[in-house]
Amino acid sequence: MTRPVCVLVGAPGSGKSTVGQMLAEALGVSFRDTDADIEAMAGKPIPEIFIDEGEAHFRALERAAVAAALASHTGVLALGGGAVLAEENRAALIGHSVVHLSVELPDAVRRVGLGAGRPLLAINPRATLKHLLDQRRPLYSEVATATVVTDGRTPEEIAAEIAALLTA
Numbered sequence: 440m441t442r443p444v445c446v447l448v449g450a451p452g453s454g455k456s457t458v459g460q461m462l463a464e465a466l467g468v469s470f471r472d473t474d475a476d477i478e479a480m481a482g483k484p485i486p487e488i489f490i491d492e493g494e495a496h497f498r499a500l501e502r503a504a505v506a507a508a509l510a511s512h513t514g515v516l517a518l519g520g521g522a523v524l525a526e527e528n529r530a531a532l533i534g535h536s537v538v539h540l541s542v543e544l545p546d547a548v549r550r551v552g553l554g555a556g557r558p559l560l561a562i563n564p565r566a567t568l569k570h571l572l573d574q575r576r577p578l579y580s581e582v583a584t585a586t587v588v589t590d591g592r593t594p595e596e597i598a599a600e601i602a603a604l605l606t607a
């Protein structure tokens with residue numbers, strides 16, 4: 440059975456896409472991001488999916504993308520920050536090596552800026568991020584087999600810590 444060497448979960452701005460690419464390079468494996476898979480499936484960027492078809496449709500595409508990637512990808516896999524909201528996705532993560540990139544509000548706010556490209560954060564990014572973090576922290580913890588703190592650390596340091604965890 441094929442499985443990703445590592446699945447990254449965490450809030451928007453935790454660095455899943457950035458750290459995931461670095462980690463894949465360090466490990467010499469390929470990188471996949473379910474957000475990119477969803478955009479390829481829909482043939483349009485995520486903000487346009489939200490505008491044209493709504494969040495429920497995006498979440499349906501996301502469930503399909505997560506299931507497909509977990510079944511076929513062997514490298515590093517980054518999920519979107521909201522993937523853990525679906526019970527189906529949390530169940531599908533059981534048995535996988537899942538690293539939670541944790542981030543607290545100040546660093547998350549700094550990193551996502553005005554929320555460009557993230558439709559959920561288009562209005563009042565700080566308050567929305569606070570709500571998302573409070574709502575999702577328990578879900579990230581539930582699916583994670585390891586947690587790596589990202590606040591005040593560079594993507595390189597974080598990728599190196601995960602690589603060490605995976606090869607320990």
Ligand SMILES: Nc1ncnc2c1ncn2[C@@H]1O[C@H](COP(=O)(O)OP(=O)(O)O)[C@@H](O)[C@H]1O
Pocket residue numbers: 449450451452453454455456457458520550551589592593594597
């Ligand atoms: N550890 C970090 N320190 C500083 N900036 C970071 C860090 N990780 C990611 N970033 C920056 O934050 C933004 C969001 O990162 P991204 O990888 O897209 O996060 P995610 O995929 O978890 O939403 C990007 O501009 C990225 O360069």
Ligand SMILES: O=C(O)C1=C[C@@H](OP(=O)(O)O)[C@@H](O)[C@H](O)C1
Pocket residue numbers: 449450451452455456474485518519520521522556557558559
């Ligand atoms: O938190 C969320 O619900 C979302 C996070 C985004 O991914 P990142 O976590 O990579 O920003 C993307 O999947 C979409 O905009 C929804």
Ligand SMILES: [Mg+2]
Pocket residue numbers: 455456457472474517518519
């Ligand atoms: Mg991302």
